[in-house]
Amino acid sequence: MIWILVKTGYGYLFRIPRKKWLWYSILTILVVVFQISFNVQTAKHVQSTAEGWAVLIGYSGTNFAELGIYITLFFLTPLMEELIYRGLLQHAFFKHSRFGLDLLLPSILFALPHFSSLPSLLDIFVFATSGIIFASLTRYTKSIYPSYAVHVINNIVATLPFLLTFLHRIFG
DSSP: OHHHHIIIIIGGGGOOOSSSHHHHHHHHHHHHHHHHHHHHHHGGGOHHHHHHHHHHHHHTTOHHHHHHHHHIIIIIHHHHHIIIIIIIIIIIISTTOSTTHHHHHHHHHHHGGGOSSOOOHHHHHHHHHHHHHHHHHHHHHTOSHHHHHHHHHHHHHHTHHHHHHHHHHHHO
16 A cells, blocks of 8 residues: 555655654644643543454463454554545545545545444544544644654553553563
């Protein structure tokens, strides 16, 4: 997918700007703080949070499988989601759209796979808002790295109780 984006003229998404790297780093940290506070406020109202925790609880006790889930959840899934929704959909398909559709449509599509059952409008709103935050960061910085960093940190913070329990079980 990276190859396709680079070959079709969207290679700029994989560059770190040299002149504005400090500003983009500060902006990324601010977005992380905003994203985490948003998630803390909405987590108790979202159905998929309980579903995701049930999956992690089901795998707890099998250290190898659980480690694989954490690696996938923290690094691989955010990478694929950022490549698909921010790279491919936002920049390749909706780049020249009007009325912010380059932010809105990929963000709604980003929200849908986060549910194993029929989501409520609040569930879709919460995940679409996260998608809009990631998409806005990608649009502003013209790089996929800041939104990927926020996404990784978001996933780590969202599963922190399980990660700490896992680390305690392994090392404690």
